[in-house]
Amino acid sequence: MKNCIEINDVSWYREGKAVLKDIRWQVEEGQHWAILGLNGSGKTTLLNLLNGYIWPTTGSIRVLGHKYGEVDLREMRKSIGWVSSSFQERIHGNEKAQNLVVSGKFASIGLYEKPMDEDYDRAGAFMEQLRCGHLKDRTYQTCSQGEKQKLLIARALMASPKLLILDEATNGLDFISKEGLLDSIYELAGLPDAPNMLYVTHHTEEILPIFSHSLLIRRGEVFMQGLTQEVLNSKDLTDFFEMPVNLDWNRERAWLSRK
Numbered sequence: 001m002k003n004c005i006e007i008n009d010v011s012w013y014r015e016g017k018a019v020l021k022d023i024r025w026q027v028e029e030g031q032h033w034a035i036l037g038l039n040g041s042g043k044t045t046l047l048n049l050l051n052g053y054i055w056p057t058t059g060s061i062r063v064l065g066h067k068y069g070e071v072d073l074r075e076m077r078k079s080i081g082w083v084s085s086s087f088q089e090r091i092h093g094n095e096k097a098q099n100l101v102v103s104g105k106f107a108s109i110g111l112y113e114k115p116m117d118e119d120y121d122r123a124g125a126f127m128e129q130l131r132c133g134h135l136k137d138r139t140y141q142t143c144s145q146g147e148k149q150k151l152l153i154a155r156a157l158m159a160s161p162k163l164l165i166l167d168e169a170t171n172g173l174d175f176i177s178k179e180g181l182l183d184s185i186y187e188l189a190g191l192p193d194a195p196n197m198l199y200v201t202h203h204t205e206e207i208l209p210i211f212s213h214s215l216l217i218r219r220g221e222v223f224m225q226g227l228t229q230e231v232l233n234s235k236d237l238t239d240f241f242e243m244p245v246n247l248d249w250n251r252e253r254a255w256l257s258r259k
């Protein structure tokens with residue numbers, strides 16, 4: 001089995017302290033992982049390393065078979081989709097939803113190259129898949145938070161990424177919108193040529209059964225990693241959060257409450 005991600009003994013220091021320390025993590029091709037960590041634990045730093053926006057102080061990184069340092073990162077990033085709610089602020093509000101999605105093919109914000117009819121057809125198909133096809137002629141700024149997230153995922157899919165990072169994708173969504181988005185993410189995993197997905201979240205109950213593995217990060221270090229069903233349990237999460245918690249599995253999702 002080939003590895004999609006190999007992070008070997010990676011540390012990243014800033015201001016004399018380790019923001020990430022001795023990270024060892026491997027994601028096999030075809031696996032989908034959840035990444036769980038408290039605020040400031042180092043998740044965004046890890047994603048920045050994966051995308052080559054920052055460089056490890058020590059250790060090595062290999063993504064999709066390419067060792068960082070020996071590969072053109074701009075080319076690499078075309079294979080990595082990163083959907084983050086913070087990215088929403090960088091979108092021109094008066095962009096038409098359909099054009100925003102199509103622009104994902106060129107991995108740029110705004111349309112600079114002339115798309116072809118088939119690009120619009122593909123964009124339309126992804127929008128249908130994510131149940132936001134009806135928005136195609138709407139401007140981005142008139143879409144709700146949940147609709148914007150779906151458009152950004154459709155946009156990321158246009159580049160046919162091999163790795164898709166969903167970074168706090170449900171931020172600001174109400175219950176119905178959140179569950180709708182989770183349904184769409186679940187369905188994405190079932191598509192032929194589905195990308196490997198990483199799902200970064202603060203909420204255990206959002207970790208769908210497709211995320212077979214989980215990585216728990218605490219204070220810049222890997223606290224635990226492995227099969228989600230094994231990693232997510234009351235005892236280990238009590239240690240992880242340093243607060244007594246109960247974890248109940250219901251409909252293959254892990255619901256956390258305070259003891």
Ligand SMILES: Nc1ncnc2c1ncn2[C@@H]1O[C@H](COP(=O)(O)OP(=O)(O)OP(=O)(O)O)[C@@H](O)[C@H]1O
Nearest residue numbers: 014015019020037038039040041042043044045046
């Ligand atoms: N360039 C930097 N210089 C100094 N400290 C940094 C730098 N970047 C991140 N940090 C610190 O490293 C820690 C981890 O930050 P990071 O953004 O990776 O956390 P996170 O897990 O993504 O948090 P959140 O869930 O709140 O987004 C934080 O304490 C942050 O202040």
